[in-house]
Amino acid sequence: MPLHLAVRRLIPTRGPESVDETLALIVAGAVASLPLVTGAGISYLERDGTVSSRAPSDAVVAELDALQNTLDQGPCLDAVRGGDTVTASDMSTSGVDRWPLFAPVAAQRGVLVACSLPLFNRHDAVVGALTLYGGHPEVVGEDGLSRAAMFASCASLALHGAHRVARMTTALANRDAIGQAKGILMERYGLSDDEAFARLVASSQHVNLKVHAVARWLIDDARGAGSRP
Amino acid sequence: MGGDGTDRPPDDEAADGDLPRGSEPVALGHRLGQVCADLLSRVAVDGAGITVMGSLAGGLRGARDQIAAVGALSSRLEDLQLTTGEGPCLDAFARGVPVLTADLAAELGRWPGFAPSALAAGAAAVFSFPLQLGVVRLGTLDLYRTRSGGLSRSQLASALAAGDAVTEALLTDPDTDPGTGEDIGWLPGVHADVHIASGMLSARSGMDVGTALLRLRAHAFAHGEPLREVARRVIARTLDLTDPIHDDPRPTPDPEDDHP
Numbered sequence: 001m002p003l004h005l006a007v008r009r010l011i012p013t014r015g016p017e018s019v020d021e022t023l024a025l026i027v028a029g030a031v032a033s034l035p036l037v038t039g040a041g042i043s044y045l046e047r048d049g050t051v052s053s054r055a056p057s058d059a060v061v062a063e064l065d066a067l068q069n070t071l072d073q074g075p076c077l078d079a080v081r082g083g084d085t086v087t088a089s090d091m092s093t094s095g096v097d098r099w100p101l102f103a104p105v106a107a108q109r110g111v112l113v114a115c116s117l118p119l120f121n122r123h124d125a126v127v128g129a130l131t132l133y134g135g136h137p138e139v140v141g142e143d144g145l146s147r148a149a150m151f152a153s154c155a156s157l158a159l160h161g162a163h164r165v166a167r168m169t170t171a172l173a174n175r176d177a178i179g180q181a182k183g184i185l186m187e188r189y190g191l192s193d194d195e196a197f198a199r200l201v202a203s204s205q206h207v208n209l210k211v212h213a214v215a216r217w218l219i220d221d222a223r224g225a226g227s228r229p
Numbered sequence: 230m231g232g233d234g235t236d237r238p239p240d241d242e243a244a245d246g247d248l249p250r251g252s253e254p255v256a257l258g259h260r261l262g263q264v265c266a267d268l269l270s271r272v273a274v275d276g277a278g279i280t281v282m283g284s285l286a287g288g289l290r291g292a293r294d295q296i297a298a299v300g301a302l303s304s305r306l307e308d309l310q311l312t313t314g315e316g317p318c319l320d321a322f323a324r325g326v327p328v329l330t331a332d333l334a335a336e337l338g339r340w341p342g343f344a345p346s347a348l349a350a351g352a353a354a355v356f357s358f359p360l361q362l363g364v365v366r367l368g369t370l371d372l373y374r375t376r377s378g379g380l381s382r383s384q385l386a387s388a389l390a391a392g393d394a395v396t397e398a399l400l401t402d403p404d405t406d407p408g409t410g411e412d413i414g415w416l417p418g419v420h421a422d423v424h425i426a427s428g429m430l431s432a433r434s435g436m437d438v439g440t441a442l443l444r445l446r447a448h449a450f451a452h453g454e455p456l457r458e459v460a461r462r463v464i465a466r467t468l469d470l471t472d473p474i475h476d477d478p479r480p481t482p483d484p485e486d487d488h489p
Contacts, residue, residue, distance in 0.1 A: 122401070161365030164400055168367065169283025172292040175416060176424045180438045183428020186464070193425065219428070223437040 003147060006033030022162040023055040026130060026155040031057050034147055036136040039111070041065045042119075043076035044128040051080050051128075060109050061133060067105060074102040079116035079129035085149065086116040087140040106133075113139045117152035121160050130155055174212035181215030184222045257404040257415050261297035264391055269299060271391075272384040274356070274372040276300015279395055280307055281360075281368035281416075285323050289314050291427075291442055293368070295419045302373055304419065305350050305455065311420060312449045312456045313342030318369045321357035325366060327389070328357045331379035342450060349453075353377040358392040360399065367399050419457075426460035434471035444470050 006029035023042050030040040041056040043065060053065030053076075068074030075086040078098075088095045088103070091112050095103035106114065116131040130152050138144055178200065185196040200218075204211040265277035278298040282288030295307045310316035317328040317340075330336050331354050337344045347355065354374040360367045370392045380388065399405050404415040423445060430441035445463065448470055449456040462468035 157363060161363055161400070165283055165365055165367065168281065168405070169287055169292070171416070172281070172283050172287060172294065175418065176290075176292050176420075179418075179421050179424030180428035180431065183425035183430075183464075184432040185428075186425065187429040187432035219431070219438055222428070222431045222435070224435045 001029075001032040003033045003151065006030070006151070019159070019162045019166050020054070022158050026158065027055045027057050030130060030132060030148075030151055030155075034132060034139075034151060035144065036134045036139045037132045037148075038135060039133040041076075041131055041133075042128055043068075043080050043116070043131060045080055045126060051077060054128075060111065061131075064102075064106055064109065064111060064133065065131070068102055071099075071101045073099045075099070075114045075116040076129050076131045079118045079131070080126055083118050083120075083126045085118065085145070086114075087145070088114045089137045089140050110135055113137055115140050115145065115148055117148055119152060119156045119159055121156070121163070127156075127159060127163070174215075177212050177215040177219060181218040184218050257398065257402050258296055258417060260398065261395060262299060264395060265297045265299040265303075268372065268388065268391055271387045272372060272380065273374075274300075275375045276303040276306075276373050278303035278307060278371045279360070279368065280310075280318055280371060281399065282322065283367075285319065288319060288322060290439065291420055291423060293420065294416045296368075296415070296417060298419075300373065302350055302352055302375075303371070306347055306352060306355070306371065306373060307419065308456050309343055309346050309350070311423070312446050313340070313346070314446070315340045316343040316347070317355045317357035318371050321359045321369045322366060325359050325361055327359070327385075328355075329380065329385075330355045332377040334377065346450075346453065351375050354379070356380060356388065358388055360392055360396040362393075362396050362400060365396070365400060367396060370395055422457055422460040422464060426463035429463055430470055433469075436471075 023044070027040045027042060031037055039057045039061040041061040041064075042054045043051050044054045046052055051069060053062065053069065056062035056065055064074075065076060068076050075088055078086045088098070089112075091103040091114070092107040095106065095112075095114075106112075111133045113134045113136060114131060116129045118126045119128045119130055121127050132139060132148060178197075181200055182193060182196040185191055185199055186193065189196075189199075191199065200211055200214055204214045207214065209217075261279055265279065268274060268277045276299055278295050278300075280288075280293055280295045282293035284292075287293065291311060293311065295304060298304045298307070306316070307318070310318050317330055321328040330339075333344055333348055333353055333355055340347075352373045352375065354377045356372040358370040358372075360369060370388065372388060402415075423442065424438075426445055427438045427441040430436065430444060431438045434441075436444070445456060445459050448454070448468075449459045452459075459468065463470060
């Protein structure tokens with residue numbers, strides 16, 4: 001698939017996509033458009049600082065991405081931690097020096113070449129890495145790298161947008177849940193809006209849950225528990 | 230990027246649909262209101278509103294907010310779209326293209342719920358623009374006229390430019406990013422009473438909050454009453470709505486006793 005088509009496909013036409021769907025689009029686009037790339041996956045920097053493998057294009061990628069986390073070494077982790085593109089042109093030789101545990105396994109699976117490109121948010125912070133796998137050194141040649149870099153910057157933009165929408169969706173949903181829970185407390189205990197909110201906040205501190213989590217519990221609890229069926 | 234805007238002069242107010250940014254931070258909602266006000270003369274419309282929703286499904290469920298509204302009908306049209314679950318704003322958001330309706334009276338079949346009520350409220354033409362940048366779709370910019378008539382080329386360009394500026398502001402403004410916290414103070418919560426009323430109905434009857442919201446919407450639609458007004462009456466306990474059969478359009482008298 002031509003690169004410009006693959007990039008355009010990063011932008012869904014039917015509506016905003018979730019973060020997971022965007023990650024899958026990025027991986028599918030990379031494999032379809034970047035020459036000699038046989039597989040791809042995303043190492044995703046979670047909020048707690050851990051790195052998880054997401055949207056692997058096939059079982060080998062899934063295994064190799066997960067293995068890097070288990071062994072705590074490999075191109076994905078280097079790219080996420082260092083913030084620079086990491087390339088490996090031969091896992092059976094030079095790769096072994098850098099990742100003595102990971103590289104031999106990759107080579108054994110026929111993955112001799114890897115290129116891991118960090119994905120950035122708008123504040124230039126690394127949010128993950130797109131890792132391309134293949135068997136041919138041209139994947140990390142000059143042409144291959146410049147195409148991959150361009151693709152990765154488009155992917156970063158798409159991912160940033162998906163994150164922003166996801167946070168706004170969450171914020172809206174949380175706020176609505178809090179409103180609904182206030183209504184439940186107002187009805188049950190004859191409280192005012194402010195009193196109901198104060199009670200929610202107090203409960204949330206008491207049980208050490210976020211206010212919206214307490215609200216959701218109340219909403220579930222109210223269903224079917226009313227005075228009339 | 231620390232000292233944002235310190236090294237350049239304050240922009241002209243809302244010039245070219247851009248967002249004013251002076252040396253002092255102005256709340257996002259206020260700046261967006263200025264963009265809407267500016268659109269009134271620039272695009273020759275009678276009102277403008279900005280609605281955000283994270284997803285179409287969320288927007289239909291009430292997870293939406295009108296963060297700016299100028300003009301007598303803007304909030305009524307937002308209320309109507311949540312009530313009926315259809316309208317130009319929802320179409321523009323779903324399809325990602327502007328929805329331009331120069332003569333609402335000719336589009337009754339397109340929005341059989343929304344259009345007649347919007348006409349009755351006084352709207353004659355409605356124009357909705359999706360707020361989107363690539364993968365991101367955040368909501369819509371909604372314009373209306375009280376007389377029918379389409380947008381000229383330059384009016385359309387102004388509206389599109391304003392939509393882009395609003396999108397950019399929503400994506401970059403620190404106000405809009407709750408981050409890991411839960412600060413959503415930038416959202417005015419125009420449907421707050423609707424959610425409270427849904428919760429009250431749920432506690433009263435045991436129906437889930439989604440069903441309760443449907444009950445509120447159905448009553449509002451059936452009686453041509455604004456949804457927020459229905460919500461207020463439920464909160465004031467002058468409207469029950471727990472019994473779908475005896476849904477009474479008039480305010481119910483205070484219950485003289487409290488039988489189970």
